[in-house]
Amino acid sequence: MSLDAHQEKIGTENKFIHSNMLVLLDSHRRIRGYYEATNQEALTKLDDEIKVLLAEELRNSRDGR
Numbered sequence: 001m002s003l004d005a006h007q008e009k010i011g012t013e014n015k016f017i018h019s020n021m022l023v024l025l026d027s028h029r030r031i032r033g034y035y036e037a038t039n040q041e042a043l044t045k046l047d048d049e050i051k052v053l054l055a056e057e058l059r060n061s062r063d064g065r
Contacts, residue, residue: 026057
């Protein structure tokens with residue numbers, strides 16, 4: 001997982017500007033989905049999608065892909 005944030009200096013303080021969205025990437029760095037971090041339904045879907053992605057990765061590694 002990666003955090004995408006932008007640091008900006010406002011006056012004398014450093015502020016971070018970020019999003020509440022999570023991005024699921026596969027091992028080829030293809031985007032598999034966007035999920036809102038503050039939405040429980042979206043997080044449940046993310047959990048399910050991670051399980052699917054792991055199963056795909058295991059199947060592909062056994063097949064030599």
